[in-house]
Amino acid sequence: MTDSIPAPPAATDRSCPDSAPRVVIVGAGFAGLAAAKALAGSALRVTVIDHNNYHLFAPLLYQVATAALSPADIAEPVRHILAGHPNVEVILGTVEGIDTTARRVRLRDGENVGYDRLLLATGSTSTYFGHDDWAPHAPALKSIEEAREIRTRVLSAFERAERARDPAERERLMTVVVVGGGPTGVEMAGSIAELARHALARDFRHIDPTRARVILVEAGPRLLAAFPDDLAAYAGRSLERLGVDIRLGQAVESIDEGGITLAGRRIPAATVVWGAGVTASPAAAWLGLATDRSGRIPVEADLSVTGFPDVYALGDTALCRDAEGRPLPGLAQVAQQQGTHLGRALRDTLTRGTPLPPFRFRNRGNAAIVGRHAAVFDFGPGRRLRGFSAWLLWAAVHVVLLVDFAQRARVSLQWLWRYLTYRRGARLITVPPPRR
Amino acid sequence: MTDSIPAPPAATDRSCPDSAPRVVIVGAGFAGLAAAKALAGSALRVTVIDHNNYHLFAPLLYQVATAALSPADIAEPVRHILAGHPNVEVILGTVEGIDTTARRVRLRDGENVGYDRLLLATGSTSTYFGHDDWAPHAPALKSIEEAREIRTRVLSAFERAERARDPAERERLMTVVVVGGGPTGVEMAGSIAELARHALARDFRHIDPTRARVILVEAGPRLLAAFPDDLAAYAGRSLERLGVDIRLGQAVESIDEGGITLAGRRIPAATVVWGAGVTASPAAAWLGLATDRSGRIPVEADLSVTGFPDVYALGDTALCRDAEGRPLPGLAQVAQQQGTHLGRALRDTLTRGTPLPPFRFRNRGNAAIVGRHAAVFDFGPGRRLRGFSAWLLWAAVHVVLLVDFAQRARVSLQWLWRYLTYRRGARLITVPPPRR
Numbered sequence: 079m080t081d082s083i084p085a086p087p088a089a090t091d092r093s094c095p096d097s098a099p100r101v102v103i104v105g106a107g108f109a110g111l112a113a114a115k116a117l118a119g120s121a122l123r124v125t126v127i128d129h130n131n132y133h134l135f136a137p138l139l140y141q142v143a144t145a146a147l148s149p150a151d152i153a154e155p156v157r158h159i160l161a162g163h164p165n166v167e168v169i170l171g172t173v174e175g176i177d178t179t180a181r182r183v184r185l186r187d188g189e190n191v192g193y194d195r196l197l198l199a200t201g202s203t204s205t206y207f208g209h210d211d212w213a214p215h216a217p218a219l220k221s222i223e224e225a226r227e228i229r230t231r232v233l234s235a236f237e238r239a240e241r242a243r244d245p246a247e248r249e250r251l252m253t254v255v256v257v258g259g260g261p262t263g264v265e266m267a268g269s270i271a272e273l274a275r276h277a278l279a280r281d282f283r284h285i286d287p288t289r290a291r292v293i294l295v296e297a298g299p300r301l302l303a304a305f306p307d308d309l310a311a312y313a314g315r316s317l318e319r320l321g322v323d324i325r326l327g328q329a330v331e332s333i334d335e336g337g338i339t340l341a342g343r344r345i346p347a348a349t350v351v352w353g354a355g356v357t358a359s360p361a362a363a364w365l366g367l368a369t370d371r372s373g374r375i376p377v378e379a380d381l382s383v384t385g386f387p388d389v390y391a392l393g394d395t396a397l398c399r400d401a402e403g404r405p406l407p408g409l410a411q412v413a414q415q416q417g418t419h420l421g422r423a424l425r426d427t428l429t430r431g432t433p434l435p436p437f438r439f440r441n442r443g444n445a446a447i448v449g450r451h452a453a454v455f456d457f458g459p460g461r462r463l464r465g466f467s468a469w470l471l472w473a474a475v476h477v478v479l480l481v482d483f484a485q486r487a488r489v490s491l492q493w494l495w496r497y498l499t500y501r502r503g504a505r506l507i508t509v510p511p512p513r514r
Numbered sequence: 515m516t517d518s519i520p521a522p523p524a525a526t527d528r529s530c531p532d533s534a535p536r537v538v539i540v541g542a543g544f545a546g547l548a549a550a551k552a553l554a555g556s557a558l559r560v561t562v563i564d565h566n567n568y569h570l571f572a573p574l575l576y577q578v579a580t581a582a583l584s585p586a587d588i589a590e591p592v593r594h595i596l597a598g599h600p601n602v603e604v605i606l607g608t609v610e611g612i613d614t615t616a617r618r619v620r621l622r623d624g625e626n627v628g629y630d631r632l633l634l635a636t637g638s639t640s641t642y643f644g645h646d647d648w649a650p651h652a653p654a655l656k657s658i659e660e661a662r663e664i665r666t667r668v669l670s671a672f673e674r675a676e677r678a679r680d681p682a683e684r685e686r687l688m689t690v691v692v693v694g695g696g697p698t699g700v701e702m703a704g705s706i707a708e709l710a711r712h713a714l715a716r717d718f719r720h721i722d723p724t725r726a727r728v729i730l731v732e733a734g735p736r737l738l739a740a741f742p743d744d745l746a747a748y749a750g751r752s753l754e755r756l757g758v759d760i761r762l763g764q765a766v767e768s769i770d771e772g773g774i775t776l777a778g779r780r781i782p783a784a785t786v787v788w789g790a791g792v793t794a795s796p797a798a799a800w801l802g803l804a805t806d807r808s809g810r811i812p813v814e815a816d817l818s819v820t821g822f823p824d825v826y827a828l829g830d831t832a833l834c835r836d837a838e839g840r841p842l843p844g845l846a847q848v849a850q851q852q853g854t855h856l857g858r859a860l861r862d863t864l865t866r867g868t869p870l871p872p873f874r875f876r877n878r879g880n881a882a883i884v885g886r887h888a889a890v891f892d893f894g895p896g897r898r899l900r901g902f903s904a905w906l907l908w909a910a911v912h913v914v915l916l917v918d919f920a921q922r923a924r925v926s927l928q929w930l931w932r933y934l935t936y937r938r939g940a941r942l943i944t945v946p947p948p949r950r
Contacts, residue, residue, distance in 0.1 A: 131673060131943045148584035150940035157717040158941065167719045170673040170943075189677070222942070237567060237606040241625070281593040283603045504586035505594065506658070507567045507606075 098123045098165075099428045102183055102193035104173050104361070106133050106156040109393030109413035110199035116421025118163035121429055125191060127183065129172040131155055134222065137410055138476065140262065142225040143351075144269040145233065145277070145505040149222045173200075176364040178386055195388050195424055198361040198375070199417065202394035202408060205355040212333040216350040219262055228351055230507050232270060235348040236278060237507070239285045250346035252290045255338050257330055258354030259296025260303065261446040264313055266351055267294040268449045271320040276450075277505070292322045293347070295340060297329040297354075302446055302454070304407060309454040312464045316448040330354075356408060361395050370397050370405075379436035381420050392416040400439055410479075411442050445472045534559045534601075535864045538619055538629035540609050540797070542569050542592040545829030545849035546635035552857025554599035557865055561627060563619065565608040567591055570658065573846055574912065576698065578661040579787075580705040581669065581713070581941040585658045609636075612800040614822055631824050631860055634797040634811070635853065638830035638844060641791040648769040652786040655698055664787055666943050668706060671784040672714060673943070675721045686782035688726045691774050693766055694790035695732025696739070697882040700749055702787055703730040704885045707756040712886075713941070728758045729783070731776060733765040733790075738882055738890070740843060745890040748900045752884040766790075792844060797831050806833050806841075815872035817856050828852040836875055846915075847878050881908045 099122050103110045106128035117124045132153040141147040157168040172186040182192045204218030217227045232254060239251035256267040271292045278287035294301075294317065301317075301324070302310040314324055328341040337346040358373035365386060367375055374397035375383055381396065383389045392398075393413030398406045406412045419437045426432045443457040445468065453468040463471060535558050539546045542564035553560045568589040577583040593604040608622040618628040640654030653663045668690060675687035692703040707728045714723035730737075730753065737753075737760070738746040750760055764777040773782040794809035801822060803811055810833035811819055817832065819825045828834075829849030834842045842848045855873045862868045879893040881904065889904040899907060 131669065131941070148586045148940075150584045150942055153942055155717070155941045161716045164719070168717075169677065170670075171677075233567065234606075241605065241607075280597045281591070281604075283600070504584075505567070505591045506586055506589055 096123075099194040100125065100192060101195045101197065101424060101428075102127065102191055103197040103199060104128075104183065105197075105199035105201055105393070105395070106130070106168075107136070107199060107201045107393060107413060108410045109201075109395075109417040110197065111156070111159065112414045112417025113197055113199065113392070113421035113424075114160055114166055114417075116418050117425055118160065118166050120165060120425045122165065122425065124163075124166040125169060125193075126156060126160065126166065127169045127171050127173060127185070127191065128156055129170070131157070131170050133159060135479075136220070139219050139222070139225045140265045140269055142222065142504070143219055143228040143232075143266065144273050145229050146269070148504045149226065153222060173364070176389075178365065178389065181388065193388070195428070196390070197420065198364075198383075198389065198391045198395050199393045199413070200359040200361045200395050202356045202358050202373075204352060205357040206352065207355050209333075212330075212352070215333045215335055216257065216338075216352040218352040219266065228349075229504070231349045232273070233505055233507050236274075236282065236285070236287060236290075238348070240282050241284070246346070248285065249291075250337065251348045252285065252287075253293065253337075253345065253347040254290065254349040254351065255293045255295060255345060255347045256351045256353055257295050257333075257338075258352065259294060259298065259301040259324075259326070260353065263294055263296070263351075263353035264301060264317065265447045266353055267292055267322045268317055268320055268447065270351075271317070271322050272450050275321065288321075292320075293325060293345065294322050295325045295328055295330065295338075297327065299327055301326070304444065305446070305454060305456050306462060309456060309462055309464055313446060313448045313454050316452045320449050356394070358395050361391065365389065374405075380423070380434035381416060381437050382434070390420055392420055398437065398439075406439055407444075409444065411444075412439055415439060443475075445475075447472060532559075535630040536561065536628060537631045537633065537860060537864075538563065538627055539633040539635060540564075540619065541633075541635035541637055541829070541831070542566070542604075543572070543635060543637045543829060543849060544846045545637075545831075545853040546633065547592070547595065548850045548853025549633055549635065549828070549857035549860075550596055550602055550853075552854050553861055554596065554602050556601060556861045558601065558861065560599075560602040561605060561629075562592060562596065562602065563605045563607050563609060563621070563627065564592055565606070567593070567606050569595060571915075572656070575655050575658070575661045576701045576705055578658065578940070579655055579664040579668075579702065580709050581665050582705070584940045585662065589658060609800070612825075614801065614825065617824065629824070631864070632826070633856065634800075634819075634825065634827045634831050635829045635849070636795040636797045636831050638792045638794050638809075640788060641793040642788065643791050645769075648766075648788070651769045651771055652693065652774075652788040654788040655702065664785075665940070667785045668709070669941055669943050672710075672718065672721070672723060672726075674784070676718050677720070682782070684721065685727075686773065687784045688721065688723075689729065689773070689781065689783040690726065690785040690787065691729045691731060691781060691783045692787045692789055693731050693769075693774075694788065695730060695734065695737040695760075695762070696789065699730055699732070699787075699789035700737060700753065701883045702789055703728055703758045704753055704756055704883065706787075707753070707758050708886050711757065724757075728756075729761060729781065730758050731761045731764055731766065731774075733763065735763055737762070740880065741882070741890060741892050742898060745892055745898055745900055749882060749884045749890050752888045756885050792830070794831050797827065801825065810841075816859070816870035817852060817873050818870070826856055828856055834873065834875075842875055843880075845880065847880075848875055851875060879911075881911075883908060 101122050102125045103113055104127050106126050111133050114126050133156050135152040138152045160166045173183055174186050175184040182190045184190055204220050206212045217224045235251045239248050242248040254270050256263050274287045274290040300310050301314050331339040338350050362369040362375045375391040376397045377391050381390045381392055383391050394408040423434045441458050443455050445455045447453045451466050451469045453472045455463040455468040537558050538561045539549055540563050542562050547569050550562050569592050571588040574588045596602045610622050611620040618626045620626055640656050642648045653660045671687045675684050678684040690706050692699050710723045710726040736746050737750050767775040774786050798805040798811045811827040812833045813827050817826045817828050819827050830844040859870045877894050879891050881891045883889045887902050887905045889908045891899040891904040
């Protein structure tokens with residue numbers, strides 16, 4: 079027998095008339111979200127599809143991995159961000175393919191979403207350069223789940239070291255290896271070193287966390303290849319002051335549950351973090367397209383995909399070149415500017431028929447954090463900043479950039495608190511640590 | 515070849531001399547932590563063992579389950595709380611048994627921890643009254659993992675309702691049933707109703723979250739059996755104003771993946787939350803003891819376990835009676851007072867030989883939250899408070915009770931923000947939702 083309570087009334091559908099052109103955006107990262115915001119309030123029907131229910135402020139993921147921030151501090155529900163715009167609809171779903179002839183996107187649950195214009199902003203994932211067997215032993219830093227996994231591994235290793243009797247095993251447990259000398263690797267290594275030196279310093283009885291070894295490995299000849307030489311050198315010195323052991327020009331030979339092998343040398347390590355390789359997500363395969371080495375889709379100056387006039391690629395998904403023909407880097411600011419540009423351009427094109435203008439990137443400065451109050455900031459030829467002033471600027475910019483006011487208030491308070499006390503507020507072990 | 519970097523030096527052991535009597539505390543909840551704090555700085559060696567690395571402020575778990583707070587807002591690493599006390603050691607480990615003859619605790623990893631005095635403060639777990647097959651369909655609210663699971667289920671159900679085409683399925687997805695009319699059930703039902711009515715109200719296009727059905731089921735004749743009649747009646751009216759459908763005197767007959775059957779009636783529901791049964795954790799079995807119906811260990815007036823002079827039980831683990839012979843309820847304040855009392859008493863007994871004084875409970879008021887700014891507060895015969903003033907008092911008390919200042923600052927700011935805006939800051943779907 080079925081309960082007889084009256085059903086809720088038919089839902090209100092507050093979207094545009096069905097006749098309006100439909101723009102579908104796959105991915106609610108920096109590019110997709112910026113495009114959706116630019117299209118909000120227009121006469122177009124906009125649909126945002128993402129496999130997560132939240133927009134992730136990915137540049138701060140390393141702070142979740144090192145227990146400084148909670149996942150909710152750097153993530154906000156997509157539908158909440160776009161709640162005020164009746165012409166924008168949000169679908170929590172996973173895209174599995176595109177039918178460019180019928181102009182529709184196929185979701186994993188079998189549903190199809192039709193489009194007039196399709197924006198592919200699916201971001202990037204980590205790659206182990208053909209060594210997928212390394213993945214279980216060296217989580218990367220691309221999602222909240224991975225950040226939580228890294229946090230659990232680092233904290234659990236200290237817990238086990240506290241109880242270990244064998245000095246060699248204790249040393250292995252207190253060794254963290256970060257692979258990759260780009261911004262992710264540099265930020266992770268600095269942040270883990272600080273976690274051990276400050277936040278954990280007084281908490282143990284049988285080990286001294288300040289003697290933990292943090293090793294940063296880079297196959298290339300120097301750190302931060304995308305930054306000017308002097309900033310990279312400064313970053314290296316800052317990390318070394320924090321106790322980070324930097325190994326340049328050393329390629330990874332193998333990673334297993336016991337540790338890592340590097341240029342013929344074995345380093346026993348309980349925790350290995352992967353910050354080395356990034357590749358575009360499979361959007362190119364949906365279109366049957368050839369890509370560059372990192373899986374990106376070559377686009378025209380207006381961000382449309384060559385041969386697919388109704389399909390656009392942006393953010394980490396797109397291989398977009400600047401006026402000199404150099405590929406634009408996979409940065410949040412590139413993605414955001416492309417999203418805003420394309421959203422506005424499509425609004426004008428579809429409602430007033432104006433042609434799509436070309437995208438032009440404006441460099442607002444590229445930063446990496448190298449410790450609690452040190453950073454490097456590169457604004458282009460001859461304009462750079464480093465040290466505390468760069469850190470302050472970075473902190474201010476990132477607080478402002480966070481997507482809504484609630485997050486700004488929360489993050490800045492915690493940063494202030496952490497800054498004043500060296501403490502970490504999110505040191506929870508909540509996923510089962512690996513048994514090794 | 516092994517890497518040749520010098521090993522970290524032998525660890526500093528800052529604990530007491532090995533000859534000092536050793537007090538082992540199993541469980542770092544309210545009781546165990548209070549006992550550890552009372553013993554901190556004494557001449558005794560204290561060891562706290564918990565299977566989590568954090569102390570959980572369990573009374574606020576429902577706010578994690580309903581996306582108002584992040585896990586880290588209500589949990590703090592045990593070793594961090596006790597960091598300033600060199601005579602206290604913390605072990606992250608799972609107890610599997612006790613050898614009362616050899617006076618040692620056996621951990622799952624095979625290690626043994628010897629004691630002179632043993633405090634069992636292992637808390638309680640949820641029970642399905644013999645229907646363990648209900649558990650996968652009706653998570654309880656005893657851990658961070660469960661709170662995160664409930665949050666994911668509630669939010670995912672709204673996401674699926676947004677895309678459901680069948681009206682009956684849409685109604686099922688928008689139905690939440692909370693089982694149990696005690697404080698946990700009342701707080702969950704009120705908080706879910708508010709989540710739907712306020713936080714989610716404008717975020718969807720095809721459903722109206724404010725029309726979600728929240729049903730609160732209680733097998734007994736009224737809500738909040740431990741509270742006076744008038745407060746329980748007020749709580750019921752407050753919940754009904756929030757739109758909660760209260761079903762009293764209706765026992766659960768079955769729970770499965772499609773919904774719940776209640777007194778012969780089937781209610782299709784995508785989300786069922788279990789707040790009905792609580793039983794003590796298996797500490798009694800370790801001692802081979804008979805327990806009361808809820809698994810608690812009967813204790814003497816000084817909290818020692820009858821027949822085991824070196825073993826004490828406290829908090830939810832203990833069946834402790836007041837002067838009138840009535841069992842003390844399973845409340846944080848009972849646990850905390852017992853921990854503080856026993857810690858101080860043991861310090862005096864073991865260092866000065868004074869006899870253990872009996873424990874006496876002082877009722878500081880028992881509260882339940884029935885909405886965003888309504889609560890009931892019972893301070894004993896004739897002294898009670900309800901409504902906004904009770905909510906304010908509850909909020910103030912809980913902010914102050916949170917274990918350290920960092921948490922106080924964070925929680926109070928978020929509460930204030932949520933209070934002013936009806937928003938929820940932690941609406942993340944981060945564990946895979948059930949497929950049904």
